[in-house]
Amino acid sequence: MVATIMTQNMAFQANSPADDQAMLATLGLAGIDELFAAIPPDMQTSAFHLPAGLSEMEMTRRLAELADANARNLVNFCGGGFYDHFIPAAVDALAGRAEFYTAYTPYQPEVAQGTLQAIYEFQTAMTRLTEMEVANASLYDGGTALFEATMMAFRITRRRRVLIDEGVNPIYRTMLKCYSANLAFEFVEIPLRDGLADRAAFQAQLNRDVAVVIVQNPNFFGCLDDLSDLIAEAHRSGALGIVSVYPLALGIVKTPGAMGADIVTGEGQSLGLPLSFGGAYLGFMTTRKLYVHKMPGRLVGATQDAQGRRGFVLTLQAREQHIRREKATSNICTAESLCALRALIYLSLMGKTGLVEVAELCAANASYGWQKLTAIPGVKPVFHANFFNEFALSVPANAADVISALIDKGIAAGFPAGRYYRGMESVMLVAFTEKRTKEEIDYLAAALEAALC
Amino acid sequence: MKLIYEKSVAGRRAVRSPRRTVPGRELIQKRLLRTQPAELPEVPEIEVVRHFTNLSRLNFSVDTQFYPLGSCTMKYNPKACEVVAQHPGFVGIHPLWPQLRGGGQLTQGALRLLYETERLLAELTGMAEFTLQPLAGAHGELTGAMLIAAYHRDRGNAKKHIMIPDSAHGTNPASAALAGFQVVVAPSTAQGTVDVKKLKGFINAETAGMMMTNPNTLGLFEPDVRRIADLIHAVDGLMYYDGANFNAIMGRCKPAEMGFDVCHLNPHKSFAAPHGGGGPGTGPVGVVERLRPFLPISRVVKTRDGTYSLDYDYPKSIGYVAPFYGNFSVLVRTYAYLLLLGREGLRAVSDHAVLNANYVLNKLKDIFPAVSDHCMHECVLSAKSLVAGGVRAMDIAKGLIDRGFHPPTVYFPLIVPEAMMIEPTETETRETLDAFIQAMRDLAQTARANPAALHAAPVTTTVGRLDEVAAARNMDLAFEGKFLHPNGVL
Incomplete structure (x- = not known):
C-alpha cells in the first residue's frame, strides 16, 4: 500500500486531503511516496525520535515557561560591547511590518523598493554617523565585520600582517584568531599602555609588511582616545587603519572619519536592537569611496528607470559570491537586513538632537557612577583615560566573586576583566546606559561597598 | 518616495529624551568629541511612522504575494513563532x-x-x-x-x-x-x-x-x-x-x-x-x-x-x-x-513541498522545457525557446510581477540556459499554484505575440526596470544632499 499524504493540518500546509488526492491524480500517481522514488529506499529513514507536534497554545505556554526561567528585572551594569539601551516603541511597530520581515533579499528591485530604499537610507546614516564616504548594507555582527575588514585590508595592501590593539574587544580578537587558522596571516597583539593604544609599541612593529592597524574606540575598557596620530603613522608605512566603534557613542565621540580611518566597523546592537542573548545583531562597515570595489557585502545604489523615476538597486555585485564564486570578496550572502532597518528607524526617531542627548546621558550616568564607586574604600580606577559609558575598576577582592555576590542582590554589576585578560582578576568593567537611574547607581554603590566589607 | 532625509526640517524631533537623574556632567575632553552632530533626520514621529509604513508597501512579501523564489524556500512564517x-x-x-x-x-x-x-x-x-x-x-x-x-x-x-x-x-x-x-x-x-x-x-x-x-x-x-x-x-x-x-x-x-x-x-x-x-x-x-x-x-x-x-x-x-x-x-x-510541527508535521512539510513543486512542473513543462520530468521541492524550467523571439527569462520574471507574483529565481543554476527556478513550498494552496501556472502560460503566449509588452514590464510598480549599469557607474551609495539625477521624479 502506498502511503498517501498526511491528512492533519499540522505543517501549515495549505491544501486539504482532497486537494492532495486531486493533485496526485493530475500527476498520475497513487501516493506521495512515488514522488520520492528517486531516493534509494535505504536512505528513507523510518526512525525519527522527535516529539509529536504541539498546538499553538501548548507551544506558546512551553516557550513562556522557558522565557520565565530567565532573569527579569535585574539592574544591569554589564556591557562589554553590548548595551542595555532603551528602544522606542515605533522601532518594533515598524520593523514588525510583515512586508519588511517576510520579504527576501531584494533581487527584483521593482518589487523591493521598500527594502532597497531603507538600506540606502541606512548606508547614508552610517556614513554620516562615522563620517566616512560609503557603507555596505550590513554584515553579521561586529566581530565578523572586523574579520571582513581585515580581509579587505589584505586585498588593498597585498600584505598579510596585522597589528591589533589589546583594547579591541577580546571576543572579536578571539574570533579573528579562529578565522585566521586556515589563512596565511599573522597577528601581533599590542598591549595597552595605561588603558590606551601604546604608540611606541605600535611604532616599533610598523614596517612594510604590516597591512593594517586595528584599534577600537571607546576600547573594551571604555577608554576614549584620539587615534589620528596612530592612523597617520600606519599610513606612513603603507598600512591601513581600521577602527571598531560603538555607534551610539558617536552621538558625541570624535568620529573615526575625523581620525583618518580607512575602514570602520562595529556592532550596531546599540541602535535599537535588544540584547536578545547575543543576536540577531548588526555588523556594519563604512569606508572610503576609493576602496568600495574591495568591500564585502551587499551595496545598494540609487539609479533611475527609463522614465527618469528614482529607484534603488543592489549594485557592484561583481564583487560577490553569486557571480565570482571562489574569487569573491567574501562568502557573505545576505546578512542582517532587518536589523539594519531597525537601526535606521532608531536613528530616524532619535534624530540629530536625540542621539546626542542619549549619548550625553550615558556619559553623565557613567561619570556619576565613577564618582560614587571610586569613593568606596579600596575601589580604584584602573586607568586614567577619559571614558564614555564604561570604565574599569579594581576591587580589593576577586572581581568575579564580587560580581557573583551582587547577582543575589538583583544586580548584574559588571563584567570581570579577568575572564579575558590575564592578571586582571581584581578588575571589573561597569557600564551605564540612559536606562540607569541615580537610585540604581546609588544602590549599586551601596551593594558593592557592602560586598567588599 | 522621498528619502527620510528629504523630509527633515531643522528643529523637528520624534523622541523626547529621558530626564537626567544624576548631578554633574560628563567630563570628556573636547579633543575626544565630535565637532558637529551627525546629520540625522529631524522628523516628527508621525513622519517616521508614515515613511516606513509606506516604504513597506513598496515590497512584495510572503504575507502579501506568492513568492516562488527557487532555492530560497519562501514559506509562510507562522505568527506564533514571531510572538x-x-x-x-x-x-x-x-x-x-x-x-x-x-x-x-x-x-x-x-x-x-x-x-x-x-x-x-x-x-x-x-x-x-x-x-x-x-x-x-x-x-x-x-x-x-x-x-x-x-x-x-x-x-x-x-x-x-x-x-x-x-x-x-x-x-x-x-x-x-x-x-x-x-x-x-x-x-x-x-x-x-x-x-x-x-x-x-x-x-x-x-x-x-x-x-x-x-x-x-x-x-x-x-x-x-x-x-x-x-x-x-x-x-x-x-x-x-x-x-x-x-x-x-x-x-x-x-x-x-x-x-x-x-x-x-x-x-x-x-x-x-x-x-x-x-x-x-x-x-x-x-x-x-x-x-x-x-x-x-x-x-x-x-x-x-x-x-x-x-x-x-x-x-x-x-x-x-x-x-x-x-x-x-x-x-x-x-x-x-x-x-x-513535530515528527509528523516535519514529514508533511516535505511531502507537500514536493507535491506542489511537481504539480507546477507538470503543468508547465510542455511550454517551458524542464531538466527532468520529476523534481523534488523545486523545479528548474528554461525560457530558451522564447529567446529567438527576443524574450528572455528575465522578461518572464518581470511579466509575473504585473500579474501579482514574485518572480522565480532566474539565471540559476548556471548550467541551465535561461533558467527559471521555481520553489512553491508546502504552504501554498492549489488555487494559488493554478493562478501562477496560468500566468506563466499567458506570459509564454505574450512572449510570442507581443514581446515588446514583456520588455516594458513591469508597469504596475512604482518604478519600472532600473538602470543597473548607471547604478554601478555612478556609485551613488549614500545621500549627499542631492541626487545625481536632478530632473528625476520623486
Whole structure:
C-alpha cells in the first residue's frame, strides 16, 4: 500500500486531503511516496525520535515557561560591547511590518523598493554617523565585520600582517584568531599602555609588511582616545587603519572619519536592537569611496528607470559570491537586513538632537557612577583615560566573586576583566546606559561597598 | 518616495529624551568629541511612522504575494513563532550573563532552549552534535569548511582541495576558499546530477572533502551520493551537506545516513524563520561523532543536576565563529516551529513541498522545457525557446510581477540556459499554484505575440526596470544632499 499524504493540518500546509488526492491524480500517481522514488529506499529513514507536534497554545505556554526561567528585572551594569539601551516603541511597530520581515533579499528591485530604499537610507546614516564616504548594507555582527575588514585590508595592501590593539574587544580578537587558522596571516597583539593604544609599541612593529592597524574606540575598557596620530603613522608605512566603534557613542565621540580611518566597523546592537542573548545583531562597515570595489557585502545604489523615476538597486555585485564564486570578496550572502532597518528607524526617531542627548546621558550616568564607586574604600580606577559609558575598576577582592555576590542582590554589576585578560582578576568593567537611574547607581554603590566589607 | 532625509526640517524631533537623574556632567575632553552632530533626520514621529509604513508597501512579501523564489524556500512564517520570540524573558537577557560566576542561573531558559534545539536538529539530520553559533547559511558553510580543515590538521593530513558540483550555490566555493581550500569543480551529467566517473578522476590524496546540496539546485536527488561518499572517505576526505534544500527531505531522510559528515541547515528556509528582507538568518552546523571535538566554543551542556551551562573545555575546538551563541532571536523561532510541527508535521512539510513543486512542473513543462520530468521541492524550467523571439527569462520574471507574483529565481543554476527556478513550498494552496501556472502560460503566449509588452514590464510598480549599469557607474551609495539625477521624479 502506498502511503498517501498526511491528512492533519499540522505543517501549515495549505491544501486539504482532497486537494492532495486531486493533485496526485493530475500527476498520475497513487501516493506521495512515488514522488520520492528517486531516493534509494535505504536512505528513507523510518526512525525519527522527535516529539509529536504541539498546538499553538501548548507551544506558546512551553516557550513562556522557558522565557520565565530567565532573569527579569535585574539592574544591569554589564556591557562589554553590548548595551542595555532603551528602544522606542515605533522601532518594533515598524520593523514588525510583515512586508519588511517576510520579504527576501531584494533581487527584483521593482518589487523591493521598500527594502532597497531603507538600506540606502541606512548606508547614508552610517556614513554620516562615522563620517566616512560609503557603507555596505550590513554584515553579521561586529566581530565578523572586523574579520571582513581585515580581509579587505589584505586585498588593498597585498600584505598579510596585522597589528591589533589589546583594547579591541577580546571576543572579536578571539574570533579573528579562529578565522585566521586556515589563512596565511599573522597577528601581533599590542598591549595597552595605561588603558590606551601604546604608540611606541605600535611604532616599533610598523614596517612594510604590516597591512593594517586595528584599534577600537571607546576600547573594551571604555577608554576614549584620539587615534589620528596612530592612523597617520600606519599610513606612513603603507598600512591601513581600521577602527571598531560603538555607534551610539558617536552621538558625541570624535568620529573615526575625523581620525583618518580607512575602514570602520562595529556592532550596531546599540541602535535599537535588544540584547536578545547575543543576536540577531548588526555588523556594519563604512569606508572610503576609493576602496568600495574591495568591500564585502551587499551595496545598494540609487539609479533611475527609463522614465527618469528614482529607484534603488543592489549594485557592484561583481564583487560577490553569486557571480565570482571562489574569487569573491567574501562568502557573505545576505546578512542582517532587518536589523539594519531597525537601526535606521532608531536613528530616524532619535534624530540629530536625540542621539546626542542619549549619548550625553550615558556619559553623565557613567561619570556619576565613577564618582560614587571610586569613593568606596579600596575601589580604584584602573586607568586614567577619559571614558564614555564604561570604565574599569579594581576591587580589593576577586572581581568575579564580587560580581557573583551582587547577582543575589538583583544586580548584574559588571563584567570581570579577568575572564579575558590575564592578571586582571581584581578588575571589573561597569557600564551605564540612559536606562540607569541615580537610585540604581546609588544602590549599586551601596551593594558593592557592602560586598567588599 | 522621498528619502527620510528629504523630509527633515531643522528643529523637528520624534523622541523626547529621558530626564537626567544624576548631578554633574560628563567630563570628556573636547579633543575626544565630535565637532558637529551627525546629520540625522529631524522628523516628527508621525513622519517616521508614515515613511516606513509606506516604504513597506513598496515590497512584495510572503504575507502579501506568492513568492516562488527557487532555492530560497519562501514559506509562510507562522505568527506564533514571531510572538514568542518577542517575550521580554528572551529579548532582555545579556549574552555575557551566563559567563559571570554563578550567572548560569540567570539564563537557564535560554540555555535549555538552545540545548533542546541542538538535540532536535541532531535527530532530524542524524548528526551527533550541533553548534548553533553560525549566523547565516553561508556562515554555516564557512564553519563547516573550517571544521574540515581542523580535522585534517589534527590528523596531519596534507589536504588542498574541496570538490564542489558545478550546479552549486556561489557561497559554496566562496566559503571553501575562505577556509583556505582550493576549489575543484565537479561536472554534472546531462541529466543534471554529479558525474561520478569524472569526479573519480579528480579525487586524490589531497582531496579534503566534497560539498553537496541534496537534492541539488536542479531539484534532483543525487542518487549516487553514497558512492560519492565512499570515494571521498577512501582518501580520508569529509562529506559536507549544504542544507539549502532540506525542505525536500525533512522528516524522510537523514544526511548522516547518506554519508555526510558535516551539515548546515537554514532555519530561515526549512524552519520558517522569516527572511527579513535579507537576514537575519542562522546556519546551525551538525557533525558526526569524530568531528565533535572541533566544534566551536562555547558548547551548551546539560549537567548531572539537570541544569544547563556553557562549556569551553574543548582544546581542539576551532574557537569562536560568532561572539556568542548564534542569532538567538531566530533560534527561538526555529525551536517554536519544530515544536509546532513535530515528527509528523516535519514529514508533511516535505511531502507537500514536493507535491506542489511537481504539480507546477507538470503543468508547465510542455511550454517551458524542464531538466527532468520529476523534481523534488523545486523545479528548474528554461525560457530558451522564447529567446529567438527576443524574450528572455528575465522578461518572464518581470511579466509575473504585473500579474501579482514574485518572480522565480532566474539565471540559476548556471548550467541551465535561461533558467527559471521555481520553489512553491508546502504552504501554498492549489488555487494559488493554478493562478501562477496560468500566468506563466499567458506570459509564454505574450512572449510570442507581443514581446515588446514583456520588455516594458513591469508597469504596475512604482518604478519600472532600473538602470543597473548607471547604478554601478555612478556609485551613488549614500545621500549627499542631492541626487545625481536632478530632473528625476520623486
